[in-house]
Amino acid sequence: MERRKFISASAAASVGIIACKNTNAMPQASNEKDSGLKGNINHSVCRWCYDKIPMEDFLKSLNELGIKAMDLTGPEDWPLMKKYGIHASMCWGAGKGILEGWNDPKLHDELIADYKRMIPIVAEAGYTNLICFSGNRNGMDDEEGLKNCAEGLKQIMPDAEKHGVVLQMELLNSKVDHADYMCDKSAWGVELCKQIGSEHFKLLYDIYHMQIMEGDIIRNIQDYHEYFGHYHTGGNPGRHEINETQELYYPAIMKAILDTGFKGYVAQEFIPTWDDKIAALKEGVTICDV
Template sequence: MRLVFDRRQFLSALAAGTALAASPRVLARGRLRQGLTPHLFDADIEATCRMAKRLGIDGLDFVSHPADWPTLKRHGLTMTVLRVDYGGGISTLARAPAGPPGWNAIGTPDQHGQFEAALRERIDAAAREGIPNIIVTCGARGSLSYEEGKRNAIGFLQRVRAQAEARGVTLVMENINSGHAGGPPAPPGSMFDHLPWGLDVVTQVNSSRVKLLLDLYHAQLMDGNITNFLRNNIQWIGHIHTGGVPGRHEIDETQELNYRHIARTIVELGYSGFISHEWTPSAGQDKLIALRNSIAILDV
């Protein structure tokens, strides 16, 4: 998902430092470590890092190009989740090519083992660079059944778990909804669209370095019951994405999920990972204010 800010507005606000000067509430970080996707800013990596620091953000997801990693470190930001892009790394403001069949779709056959080989290389790179997580997704069902996809995903993760464990890098598997209206397009038959399916995968693999990337927007569309799932399964969650429902907009009181309550629950459960903002401001909203307010909601 790519979110486009007005570049002139962004740069002028960054230079002036007034419209974006974070309130004490934002700068006095709560106990949740917050991240965001760089697509929230229509800017280069240097300006994006400066903006994130002004907002009190702790890290950025999906900065996939190794050339950008030193910039994050210089600004004191964590590269929170690495995406294994086809071709080895792309611009932070673009989407990677889809890649061959099975690329980052571990519920489907991995053609010639290309994605597994790339993931193994990235596990080593993440360990060297202090990157805590690498995302994996499960692809679309197509002609496969849920059970076939589950066997594929478990087999894939069993093959790579030892390397992830040895290198101290966590593989986080993301849930994606199956084509609900009201938000960005999703696969019509996502393999991992229901939380119990993914939970069964990670519990069968049973590794401290294989967990869920819990996308709360997708989870609410497909399953709901968010707080109970958190309470019962927090030990299997390695990263969290936010997004308002419906529409995947800012996480304020206009949305059906109560993110203040969710944030308090996550803190009470002792979660120590990142929770990252991945949503599009609704029409008519001041994008920067919407982001700052959403950050404040998670500061508990």
């Protein structure tokens, strides 16, 4: 399933579902030693890349691999994740997906209501991060889009701050995968963070997407890390495995992230090409485990 379709389907499924009371917000499966992981990186994985694997089977595999968390899940997923001690490191369930977002003031009333509904659900379940999107330009210039996003998002910051939830806008490429998407450069996203002026708004820095749009990954991490609340991986070109078949050297990138003092999650978001999808995931985590 393509990610944008997965987002729309999952967001729709989350409407009306009440999150379970938090009893095990953080992972209980402390299996890093058994898996051989160093414990320096908080490893996560994006569910949509492995959606052909039944959820419970996938969660068992995460426990075996020592992966603590999973990205891009909603309330319908959380009870089973809690059973296996897997943290929801990037939640969704609010908004209209990638194409329609905060840069369109005509959507603000709907988005504000939806995020005000979802923020307490995320907090009640014991989670912190909730994804959001700028939306496509549709002829709008970047300055106007920046102003619109800031005006809309500022109206839900009190709710986010009250509940301890961090809204994270994802940086996506507009060259290959998400044509016309507005939040497609680090500098634009950083300026949005500055205009909003809250520690409860950050950027989800997707390494694959930003390699396509601007490169200079390590320098941008060093320069802008205070605005980055979460990271996604992926091999370029193709968003496949992050090994020697692609152009990015992930051990150096992970070291740069660690050197900033980052304590959040790094989620694997590559689409595996191997027949054994779990083996491909294990390789990716091992490469990033510096």
